[in-house]
Amino acid sequence: MTCPVGKGRYMTRSINVPSANSALRVTESSADRFLEHRSVHAHVHRKVKRTLRVMKFGGTSVAGASCIEGVVKLIKAASGESDVVVVVSAMSGVTNKLIEAASGSEAGNRTLVEAILDTLREQHVALLSGLIRSLDERSRIERQMHELFRECDELLRGAMLLRELTPRARDSILSLGERLCAPVVAAVLAQEGIASEAIEATELVVTDSYHGAAEPQMDLTRKSCQARLRPLLQRGVAPVVTGFIGVTVEGARTTLGRGGSDYSATILAAALDADEVIIWKDVDGLHTADPRLVPGACTIPEISYREAAELAYFGAKVLHPKTLNAIMKCGIPLWIRNTFAPERPGTKITSSGPENVAGSVTALTAISDVALITVRGPATAGVSGFLDGAFADRWRADFLLISHSSSPNDTSLVVSASLANRTIEALRGEFAHDLAQEKVEHILLDSTVAIVSVVGRNMRSPSSVVGRTLTALSRENINITSIAQGSSPFSLSFLVTKTDMQAALATIHREFQLSGAEFASAFRDRPDETPVSAV
Helix, strand or coil: CCCCCCCCCCCCCCCCCCCHHHHCCCCHHHHHHHHHCCCHHHHHHHHCCCCEEEEEECHHHHCCHHHHHHHHHHHHHHHCCCEEEEEECCCCCHHHHHHHHHHHHHCCCHHHHHHHHHHHHHHHHHHHHHHCCCHHHHHHHHHHHHHHHHHHHHHHHHHHHHCCCCHHHHHHHHCHHHHHHHHHHHHHHHHCCCCEEEECHHHCCEECCCCCCCCECHHHHHHHHHHHHHHHHHCCCEEEEECCEEECCCCCEEECCCCHHHHHHHHHHHHHCCCEEEEEECCCCCECCCCCCCCCCCECCEEEHHHHHHHHHCCCCCCCCCCCHHHHCCCCCEEEEECCCCCCCCEEEECCCCCCCCCCEEEEEEECCEEEEEEECHHHCCCHHHHHHHHHHHHCCCCCEEEECCCCCEEEEEEEHHHHHHHHHHHHHHCHHHHHCCCCCEEEEECCEEEEEEEECCCCCCHHHHHHHHHHHHHCCCCCCEEECCCCCCEEEEEEEHHHHHHHHHHHHHHCCCCCHHHHHHHCCCCCCCCCCCC
16 A cells, blocks of 8 residues: 655755664664574564554653653563554754754854753763663664764864854754664663664655755655565564654755654655554643643544644644644554553544534644734735745745735735744745835734634534634633634634733633533543553
């Protein structure tokens, strides 16, 4: 079964470690010893096709020695039931430190860069000491780490000299965390009797050359994964793959964007025709709203791909927005579960989800870090299709929402706050002639807004969702700047002020009874389908 991924809008000098195909792996001798002691029964059983599970562990799941020991227990339990491919993120906080080092290098701040690298080096060496019992194995991985840090340091020094860091070099620097983590997890697995091999995703995930947000080339990725991973799985070896990272056809390392390890897991699952994906995090699953903003929010037992994708797109940080792209066409189920509470069932994401009534609300989400750009003037009438098409492609603009006000001469765009100034400059360039002719009067920026999105089944049809939402917000004196519905029938979005965002979420959550017994009753009679036994 082949699972193509549609081409997305998003698109380093690679760091070549000597013996790249073999450097980041558990020693052959340790794997061989494990395989030699497998029983004849186990060898025969290997000929029978087992289910394949991709398990991804986020940064908090591998944040320290005790966390990694817990991860290894989960992998060990799963490997008794199925073949397993493991995907790991960098340790919690490491990528943020690397971003800080990258910025420091462009500013010429050698002291900051060296301090960050020293801290990260000490952190990972200490991690090894707390986990790996064999001195030889510890020394081997420490040498690999030393080489990775040396090459990262070279890239940062080059950026300090030039006061410039190319996107290609930046991707190589930011990939360091995953490349440090994977060999450690693989070594601990081997130490616990699970044959494993650390593999860089540069051997597997082929992408386009849009550094920082690369898109997979699935045909090539599928060939690489089948050729590299299938033989390992057939031998009973659990690959431990670096998340977040890919490689161009030319051999340049790329990254998939922040949080991209989730995406890595589903890319590998699609390429290998996996039976399921489990993304292990530090939360119980997707929630009816952010529990930090709405204390009554509860875990969603099951949800459809499309609803989950809308939640991710409109701000639910539990899931990378592109994660579901790779598996939607395949129908591979995805679970989100809590590494630190594996007995809890989490959230299951499937093609259909539960049998919700059309127009029923499943969850709410919000984004505060946005800006509203209004293009005003007669030349803007009917340009929303152009802005979301040719303009967005040319300028690589990413509009969260596009809408018209009651005036036909106003077009409003909502973008991430970090992209606001760049988007305004692009719009001024695009409409330069119309601005000169006063056919575009103003391009205005409003940074006081936030998006609140209501996600559920067939939001386009029933007016009751809009009516109930407006009435509930009005009762609380919360003003809505704009209402928008895009091409998706699974969400409605409202613009409110940032100061009203939390109150708006709580009000809508209460109006649609998304907490407590009312919400839970829809799932009360569902069978427990938890895929991995509690450890």
